[in-house]
Amino acid sequence: MSITPLMPVYPRCGVRPVRGEHCHLIGEDGTRYLDFASGIAVNLLGHSHAGLIGAIQSQAATLMHVSNLYGSPQGEKLAQWLVDTTFGDTVFFTNSGAEAVEAAIKTARAYHQNGAGGDKNRFELITFHNAFHGRTMATISASNQEKMHHGFSPLLAGFKYAPFNDLEAARALIGPNTAGFLVEPIQGEGGIRPASMEFMQGLRKLADELDLMLVLDEVQCGVARTGKLYAYEHYGIEPDILATAKGIGGGFPLGACIATEKAARGMTFGTHGSTYGGNPLAMAAGTAVMEAVANDEFLNAVAEKGERLRARLEQFIGNYPELFELVRGKGLMLGIRMKMESRPFYVHLRDNHQLLTVAAGDNTIRIIPPLVIGEPEIDEFFDKLSAGAASFKVPEAA
Ligand SMILES: *Cc1c(COP(=O)(O)O)cnc(C)c1O
16 A cells, blocks of 8 residues: 555645744744744634634533534624624635635525526626635636646536636626626735736626626635735725635634625525534634734734835845745735746745745745734744745756
8 A cells, every 4th residue: 555644635745843832833853933824824813822722722611513503602703793894794604715615606606596586597607817716626616727627527617717807808708697706806826916906896896787796715815814804905895795714713624605685695594504614613713813803903913014024025035136026915915926936945945944935826935924923023034034045046947
């Protein structure tokens, strides 16, 4: 037998974390890493936040799981937080980002199909090149990235792909089957690429004119990451449906599909469900995260740290014009676009300088630290990044 007990779908590296301390990870062999990856934009309160740990511990000792057949005081509390602080009127809780996007896709289809005069032909969502929406069959089908499709045919029908930030191309794909748009306000895996103002506002306008659903995937850019609770707030628009996950549990598996009352009109009794979704333990984690981040003081601090980090990054890349092209992103969701494939540099930072970042598409290195970083972590980050850039040997082209 040569297959590993962990199904070998991830090419796992030599970093083997066994403990977290604030913004650092400690490996099995004692190596200490500065974590500017946050479990891919998940651990927004770092690894040892007393409030989050306390909330999980006390809820675990009180009540972990009950069925969604029962009333949920814990779920009502977190849903109310989200309703009070976002565009939404109603929330469906999930255990992951892909499930949140699935729920959002179903909500958009049901808006058109499930109701008086429902139109069964309105099922198509227009999505965008290099998007990432998850790894379930519906969510891989929603992305044009063929590397995620290979081996999994047939895909789910009902997605059309337009170039990101190209409003005219999106408009040209609209037809009698169109149900709406599904878009990340800032593409994460695609390389920290923000949607333009005209694009987001144009999609909103088209959706309003044609009675289409504007569905945002804020699984990576949501929950205070960009210095706003949700990234749509930067664009002066509101979606009809939004998928959130990653940061919302602070490390506990949790996601949600948030919708307006109008958008959720098709999601009636029995149309959707989840055994674990919204369990009391997840609700305790999500509530602790909201209590920490959903206030102006925290959000302004994220925006301010983001600006400082970005200014220093821009200055830094000027020292290495042969390596780096530009810095982009919002708040503490930043990307450095390299002039070559970004993976070797990311590996070099990780293995030789104990700095964890994340490689992304479009030759980009993702800088997505815990939102609780302070000046010492930012200084340590630049020490490691500078040393890493100075010692980096660009691999010979194959
Ligand atoms: C990570 C991610 C997902 C999928 O979330 P999972 O929790 O891995 O299922 C979906 N959309 C975006 C934008 C993401 O970054």
